[in-house]
Amino acid sequence: MGTSELVSGEIAEDFSAYFLTSEQRPTAIALGVLVAPEGACLGAGGVFLQPMPQASEETISYAEKKIAEFSNLSALIAEEGAERILRERFGQERYEEREIVFRCRCSRAKAASAVLSMGREDAEKLLEEEGAIAVHCHDCNTDYVFTREEIAALFGGEEKK
Numbered sequence: 001m002g003t004s005e006l007v008s009g010e011i012a013e014d015f016s017a018y019f020l021t022s023e024q025r026p027t028a029i030a031l032g033v034l035v036a037p038e039g040a041c042l043g044a045g046g047v048f049l050q051p052m053p054q055a056s057e058e059t060i061s062y063a064e065k066k067i068a069e070f071s072n073l074s075a076l077i078a079e080e081g082a083e084r085i086l087r088e089r090f091g092q093e094r095y096e097e098r099e100i101v102f103r104c105r106c107s108r109a110k111a112a113s114a115v116l117s118m119g120r121e122d123a124e125k126l127l128e129e130e131g132a133i134a135v136h137c138h139d140c141n142t143d144y145v146f147t148r149e150e151i152a153a154l155f156g157g158e159e160k161k
């Protein structure tokens with residue numbers, strides 16, 4: 001495992017710096033989100049370019065010129081759409097399309113096993129202090145709350161020490 005310094009706080013610039021210092025690969029990244037005053041997302045997307053191992057200097061400088069066209073990426077996507085940008089500016093056809101969704105892998109069962117891993121003694125101590133045990137998922141902000149009865153049922157199979 002390694003770490004890479006954040007250079008600017010701008011995600012695209014930090015990713016570029018990461019790929020250069022960590023993987024020694026020149027990488028051009030442009031990212032953008034255009035949000036309407038009422039909060040709706042009008043255009044969001046990113047361009048990620050890395051040269052293939054045998055890329056010529058000519059190809060790389062062509063890509064460098066192209067990425068400069070994406071300085072206002074979110075507005076461009078809102079106006080033209082990502083597919084038109086790929087087709088008309090890069091002459092690319094779509095290879096694959098996947099729906100992107102945010103899905104958290106947490107579940108009540110996983111939260112319950114986290115409670116079990118505390119051990120009965122600590123769980124009961126926490127119950128006495130709090131009245132219930134809440135497991136919070138920091139990825140999706142879900143709270144799994146276990147009542148006294150649920151905790152008793154969870155540890156039901158275990159002998160109290």
Ligand SMILES: [Zn+2]
Nearest residue numbers: 104106137140
């Ligand atoms: Zn979650």
